[in-house]
Amino acid sequence: MRITNHPILQFKLGRRVRFTLDGEEIWGYEGEPISAALHDSGVRILRYSIKEKRPRGFFCAIGNCSSCLMVVDGVPNTRVCVTPLREGMAVRRQHDKGHLLVEGGAR
């Protein structure tokens, strides 16, 4: 949910853009962190832990803690709390450690 009526702050939002989460269409504002757009849309699970497959959300929101690693446009281990949203991004929940990038995308 967006904060619309704040006693001190006014928020400048970018262009409203479409992207996908695990293939499903979702909307956010250009330039904001991917995690902010997802949170606004009610998405709380960003990935699953490697061994126990427990759901994980973000924790620090400033790129320090590695809790929010997702696969963005084929790039695994992307810290979505500090990665700006762009139109048409394909964001996927990460289920493993990720794989090395090879020519032609992730394998």
Place this chain on the structure above:
Amino acid sequence: MEPVHRPQPVDLLIVGGGPAGLCAAVEAAPFDLKILVVDDGPAPGGQLVKQTHKFFGSKLQLAGTRGLRIGEMLYQELAEYPNVVLWNDSRVLGIYPDGVVTVDRAGTYHKFEPGKTVIATGAAEKFLAFPGNDLPGVYGAGAVQTLMNVHGVLPAERLLMVGAGNIGLIVSYQLIQAGCEVAAVVEGLPTYGGYQVHASKLRRAGVPILVNHTIKRAMGEERVTGAEIVKHKDWVPIPGTEREIACDAICLAVGLSPQNTLARMAGAEHAYVGELGGWVPKRKKTGETTVQGLYVAGDCAGVEEATSAMIEGRIAGMDAARGLGKMPLTEYTARMVDLERQLVELRSGPISKHIRAGLEDVLFL
């Protein structure tokens, strides 16, 4: 990453564009020095960008000004100096014993050989052990602030705050301003550690501050749906005092740890000082560590608050400028006396007792 093998010359390299780092740059900027500030955030200001409350201290230290505005003011001041370059979205990868600093700037690799280096990397949030602490919906207080005060997204509908130090109290009040209900603030100690003025604001808003309470577990399968809290005596839970609180987020404001990895990598001697938040570099009053020419300032040298971080940054910045032979001695001495007096004054109150004690363990001559 494109490798760059020859180190680039720079007089003063500052790691971190928060209150301490920006102030180090501001102080050294008027002298004929090539200064580079490397910051991993998208914009300068560090954690100042999310501080919507007015700062304390004296007029000289911009008391009464909101934190986010202070960051902007420092940045504007720096913008007037063409000899100061600020890199955002850039991360220092290492500081080596020979003084070389390596940087990843949005995918390109850079190598520097600075005359002096100031580390002002701030602090990281501490975590708390309890069942369910890994569920989505358990957030650090800084994360909650970033989400609501920088990006304008409401972190939760109803939240439990854990920790009633200054951060816990201030962020609770900011949550209410943003439109989030704060179910309660729990504090393990017998009294809250933050300023009275912040606690009073919460009380007036009807938020209970439960001292001698702690969180027992987070509830929920896929995400936080509640929290169980319990009263304790001498850290032993009192049976029968458990209570379930419905909430969709649990916010941890249980302290910060100095981000000391770079100083340790560079070989600076450290000491464990609980009052300062953990392992911190030993240093002179100027901020210079046991590694010559390497300074620390702000929370990475001991968790305190932004106003003291700014003064420490200024002291480190001017001492570096002096060491590089650019600042006249008379000007240096007068300025140092003034800044040191400001620090002493700032730390003179009863709330800074632990800071004064902690500093005795890390300062050397």
